[in-house]
Amino acid sequence: MPSDNRATTALPVGPGPTTRLRSSRRPISPRTTEFLSKESGSAGLLLAATVIALVWANLPDGSYFSFWHTEVVLQVGSWSTEMDLQHIINDAAMAIFFLVVGLEISREVSVGDLRDRSTVVIPVLGALGGLILPALIYLAFQPTGPEAAGWGIPISTDTAFLLGILALFGPRCPDQIRLFLLTLAIVDDIGAITVLAVFYTDDVSFTALAVVVVAVAVLAVMRWAGVWRLRPYILVGLVLWAAVYESGLHPTLAGVLLGVLIPTAAVEPEQQIRVRVYGRLVMQRADARRARLAATAVRATVPANERLQDALHPVSALVVVPLFGLANAGVLLNADALSAAASSSVTIGIIVALVVGNGIGISVAAGFALKLGLGRLPGQVRYGHLIGGAVLAGIGFTISLFITDLAFTDPGLRQDAKIGVLAGSAIAAILGSLLLRYLGERLPLCSVDDIDNPPSLPDGPWLDPTGR
Known part of the structure; x- marks a missing residue:
C-alpha cells in the first residue's frame, strides 16, 4: 500500500520557485x-x-441627532468651554483610543514584531x-x-x-x-x-502650541530619565491634551504623542530584587506599608507602556470604540x-x-x-x-x-x-x-504539519511563568 505523503507533498510551502518570496516563521509574541x-x-x-x-x-x-448634539458646558471660574455629546466622544474619549494606538506603535517598534x-x-x-x-x-x-x-x-x-x-x-x-x-x-x-x-487642522494658536512643545519635551526627558511611574506621565498628558485642544490641532493627537513617549524598555534588574525583599517582609508580617511597598516593587518590574496598555486597551476596545x-x-x-x-x-x-x-x-x-x-x-x-x-x-x-x-x-x-x-x-x-x-x-x-505541530516558541523574555 502506498504511503500517505499528503502532509509533506500535497501542500506547497512557498508561493513559487523564486526564493524572493520565502517566508519567515518567527513566532508571534504573546503580547501581540x-x-x-x-x-x-x-x-x-x-x-x-x-x-x-x-x-x-x-x-x-x-432623537438620535438631537441627543448627540446635546450641549455640555464645563466652567471653572471665568473660564468655560462647551461641547456637544458627539464631540465629547470624538475629542476626549477618542484620545484614549489614539493613546492605545500610540502605545502599540511604540511597543511594536521598540520591543515587538x-x-x-x-x-x-x-x-x-x-x-x-x-x-x-x-x-x-x-x-x-x-x-x-x-x-x-x-x-x-x-x-x-x-x-x-x-x-x-x-x-x-x-x-x-x-x-x-x-x-x-x-x-x-x-x-x-x-x-x-x-x-x-x-x-x-484649523487656525493654530502658537501660544498653546508652545505649551505642547514644552509638554512633549518634559515627556521625552522623563522617558530618557527612566521614570517608570505612570502618574507623572498621565498628569503631563492631561496638560498636553488641553494644550493641543487650545492650539487648534485635533486633541486626539495628544493621545498619540503620549503613547509614543511612554517607555517600553524593561526597568532595572534590581527592581526584581526589591520584589523578593518586600515579598519576604510581607510574608513575615503583613501590614499596609509593607503591602504597598511590595505592590509598588511588582509594578516597577513591568514597563510603563505595558501597564498602561493593559489598563486602557479594554476600555478603548470595548467602550470607547463602540461608543464612537x-x-x-x-x-x-x-x-x-x-x-x-x-x-x-x-x-x-x-x-x-x-x-x-x-x-x-x-x-x-x-x-x-x-x-x-x-x-x-x-x-x-x-x-x-x-x-x-x-x-x-x-x-x-x-x-x-x-x-x-x-x-x-x-x-x-x-x-x-x-x-x-x-x-x-x-x-x-x-x-x-x-x-x-x-x-x-x-x-x-x-x-498540515504546521497545524498539527506548531513550531515551538524559543526561550525569550516574552515567556510567562506558565511557559505559554
Missing part, C-alpha cells in the same frame, strides 16, 4: 497575540453599535500603497471644490473590524496573516494620524438620502477608493517590494492571501468617520461620505472574506 485578540473582540461590539446607530438615526422622531526589518518592509510599503492610491482615486472623482477635502477619508484601515472579520472568516491558521495585517494597519494609522495633524460607532455611524438611509448618495461623487469616490484603492495599492506595492527582494512574507503567507487581506484592509470605519467630520462642515456632504464609508467598508469586508476563504481552501495558509 493578546492585542490581536482584544481588537478582534471589539469588532462585534462595534458592529452592534453601528446597527443600533443606523436604526436609531432612521426613527421618525429624530516591528523590529524585524525583513518582515516589516513588505507591510510598510503595502501600507504606503494603501495610503496613496485611495487618496488619488478619490481626487480623481472630486478634484476640486469643498468635496475635495474628503481625500483623507478612504486612506485608513479599521483595525478592530479588520481583525474581527479575519477571526470569523479567515483561514484555518490565521495568526501570521493577522500579524501581517496588524503591522500594515499600524503603519496605516501612523499615516492617517500624520494626515490629521498636517491637513485637517454609536455616536457617528447614524445616517439617514431613506429613499431621498440613498438616491442622492447614488449620484454623489463623494459617495462613489469613497467606495471605489476603499475597495479598489486599498486592494490594488497594497497588493501592487507589496508585490513590487517582494519582486525586488526587499523583504519577505511572514509564516506561510502567500501572495494570494496578501491580495485577500489587501481587499479586507478597505474596511475604513473608525478613523474614516473621524476624518469625515473634520473634512466636511456641510451636513449633506457628511451624510454622503458616511454612506460611502459604510457601503465601501461592507463591500471590502464581504469581498475580502470571500477571497481569503477561497484562497484558504485552494491554497492553504498552513501546511
Whole structure:
C-alpha cells in the first residue's frame, strides 16, 4: 500500500520557485497575540453599535441627532468651554483610543514584531500603497471644490473590524496573516494620524502650541530619565491634551504623542530584587506599608507602556470604540438620502477608493517590494492571501468617520461620505472574506504539519511563568 505523503507533498510551502518570496516563521509574541485578540473582540461590539446607530438615526422622531448634539458646558471660574455629546466622544474619549494606538506603535517598534526589518518592509510599503492610491482615486472623482477635502477619508484601515472579520472568516491558521495585517494597519494609522495633524487642522494658536512643545519635551526627558511611574506621565498628558485642544490641532493627537513617549524598555534588574525583599517582609508580617511597598516593587518590574496598555486597551476596545460607532455611524438611509448618495461623487469616490484603492495599492506595492527582494512574507503567507487581506484592509470605519467630520462642515456632504464609508467598508469586508476563504481552501495558509505541530516558541523574555 502506498504511503500517505499528503502532509509533506500535497501542500506547497512557498508561493513559487523564486526564493524572493520565502517566508519567515518567527513566532508571534504573546503580547501581540493578546492585542490581536482584544481588537478582534471589539469588532462585534462595534458592529452592534453601528446597527443600533443606523436604526436609531432612521426613527421618525429624530432623537438620535438631537441627543448627540446635546450641549455640555464645563466652567471653572471665568473660564468655560462647551461641547456637544458627539464631540465629547470624538475629542476626549477618542484620545484614549489614539493613546492605545500610540502605545502599540511604540511597543511594536521598540520591543515587538516591528523590529524585524525583513518582515516589516513588505507591510510598510503595502501600507504606503494603501495610503496613496485611495487618496488619488478619490481626487480623481472630486478634484476640486469643498468635496475635495474628503481625500483623507478612504486612506485608513479599521483595525478592530479588520481583525474581527479575519477571526470569523479567515483561514484555518490565521495568526501570521493577522500579524501581517496588524503591522500594515499600524503603519496605516501612523499615516492617517500624520494626515490629521498636517491637513485637517484649523487656525493654530502658537501660544498653546508652545505649551505642547514644552509638554512633549518634559515627556521625552522623563522617558530618557527612566521614570517608570505612570502618574507623572498621565498628569503631563492631561496638560498636553488641553494644550493641543487650545492650539487648534485635533486633541486626539495628544493621545498619540503620549503613547509614543511612554517607555517600553524593561526597568532595572534590581527592581526584581526589591520584589523578593518586600515579598519576604510581607510574608513575615503583613501590614499596609509593607503591602504597598511590595505592590509598588511588582509594578516597577513591568514597563510603563505595558501597564498602561493593559489598563486602557479594554476600555478603548470595548467602550470607547463602540461608543464612537454609536455616536457617528447614524445616517439617514431613506429613499431621498440613498438616491442622492447614488449620484454623489463623494459617495462613489469613497467606495471605489476603499475597495479598489486599498486592494490594488497594497497588493501592487507589496508585490513590487517582494519582486525586488526587499523583504519577505511572514509564516506561510502567500501572495494570494496578501491580495485577500489587501481587499479586507478597505474596511475604513473608525478613523474614516473621524476624518469625515473634520473634512466636511456641510451636513449633506457628511451624510454622503458616511454612506460611502459604510457601503465601501461592507463591500471590502464581504469581498475580502470571500477571497481569503477561497484562497484558504485552494491554497492553504498552513501546511498540515504546521497545524498539527506548531513550531515551538524559543526561550525569550516574552515567556510567562506558565511557559505559554
